[in-house]
Amino acid sequence: MSSPESWGRYPRVEQTTHPLVWRSDTLPSVSGTMLPHGLGRSYGDSCLNAGGTLLLTSGLDRLIAFDPATGVVRCEAGVTLDTLLRLAVPRGWFLPVTPGTKYVTVGGAIANDVHGKNHHRGGTFGRYVRRFELVRSDGSRRVCAPDENADWYGATIGGLGLTGLVTWAEVQLKPISNPFVLQETVPFENLDAFLKVARESEADHEFTMAWVDCLARGKKVGRGLLYRGNFAPPQFDRLPLAKSHLSHGSGLAVPMDMPSFCLNRLSVSAFNWLYYHRQNGKPQQRLTHYDPFFYPLDAIYGWNRIYGSRGFLQFQCVVPYATARDALKEILERSSRGGLPSFLSVLKTFGDIPSPGWMSFPRQGVTLAMDFANRGEKTYRLVEELDRLTREAGGAVYPAKDARMSAESFAAYFPRRAEFAGYIDPAFSSSFWRRMNPVTLPFSLEAERAAGAPQPQSVLALR
């Protein structure tokens, strides 16, 4: 059986798997470390555990309770957001926060403290997690909530699955009176225009996000289309509400890995030009079902395969407003000059609503997400460069979408990292965590060299 991949399909690692079936089961005893793994929608190595074991949570997919009066749902950690939507929408409820795909598990949404198009209004997913059960490798089980085991609650939300296994969770949904969204599309001609229209949109719109043409240059750097919307008001006819849930996507699927020549600078820039110009530069308004509004890419099953077998790297950063304009301009120009097209780039503003999670990624400012086909060293260097620019701008990079950030950057982005480390289960680890915390030597090589000590043959010989 092939080893599970992350969504970006880079890096590729070997690991063993252990399917979980019942939330009452104890954790397996494994040689090496373990890490919970849901649907593998994290892009880099935070959902991988090279040389260790992945605890597959997809078998923990049972609903436990749903109260249609209060909108509180309790379910096992492997339940997908898709399942919750199928349950909740016909009864007039919706996810309080949703990422751009519904094919993630509740456990994964907690571990990465995911955000959505409503961050400026609603904050992160973790804020709506009322309680959950955390199982540790020592056999202990604890219910964690803001007022019960609050430290474990704070460490686990955004804790990248490292504090133990979440077996079930209770989530507060939010009421909707209509599964349709009143959506408006507003073109903006550059980064300054984006910042202006995004701030303006926040006042009257629950959901905002922008597609950006990352190949535009000069004065047009950062041009794109802003999507903003609100759930539509109630309908007189209740029928469409009950029948609202469309079937899975459009039935389109990427049947195999696409050859890499399909994606090049020319094809991407042609796509971007057409996409930007398709509405003649004027705002447009329309009513759209929540499915294409929130999950446009889910319609193409396995879209990650368009990048071919070498996969791709995602980069998502957030930078504070103070440095946003210059830093994002620099980042967009750098990636454009790199000659490596990002097929889909997304800009969004984050509000100042704090998350209960110590290691949560979102913070006030502007976030930019880009993906780059994996062309080896050239791509790695570019992403590392973007990481450095983000750090210099006082921002942060999203671990769920990272494969290249440096350990120094990680420490700078997550100031509560040391406190968090004390809550990691000793039997848990991930490829990402080891990359961010390389084995530290009990002495400094630099200092020894300066003192004229004989140079060791290999760093490995020292361990």
Added chain:
Amino acid sequence: MKKVLVLGATSAIAQATVRLLAARGASLYLVGRNAENLEAVAKDAATRGAAKVDSQAVDLNTFDAHEALVDGAFQSLGGLDGVVLAHGVLGDQVEAQRSWAATEAVLRTNFLSAVSLLTVLANRFEAQKAGTLVVISSVAGDRGRQSNYVYGASKGALNVFLQGLRNRLAKSNVAVVTVKPGFVDTPMTAHLPKNKLFASPEKVARGLLRAADSRKNEVYVPGIWALIMLIIRSIPESVFKKLKL
């Protein structure tokens, strides 16, 4: 099937079937061995829309309890019009060859307990002149192979029993549906290497319910197994005994 008794409700195929039945708003009486796991399946079904869910934790190898169990199901749901019999064990062929006790355990669970339960249920359904008995068997019952003939024998015997039962109950308007899954990706087969022939429990459950709805006699799920087993069955015994299957 609106009022359904599910035997072995914590098995992967049964769980997937329970979800489909729950989504249709059926009333369910779930039976399994582990009370805690059974409770998890029951709550899942209730949350997904089952009209009523009751459950009882019992080891189905206790044959004396079968009569009372069926009584309980009838009383709880106010009658029964469907049964999904899904409990069973794969056993260990090598262990079974060494020990009669291991062989007997497989035969007791897969054949004798099913026969005991179906004896009680068939009489009730025959008397009410209605109902559907769905029994999960296996393609392994179609021909004995060295790699798992004890399991295969338990399912083969079950198939013959069901044929006779179907023949008897036909005039009473009771359907007896034999479901023969091929390889299914479940905890029962977690230790086996997977290939393209492995189907998901969800797919098997959909096939099972389709067969139950149309009151089929014997179905292979997924359908490709009808062809595979046709070929396997047609190999002459003189050749077959030399194969390593």
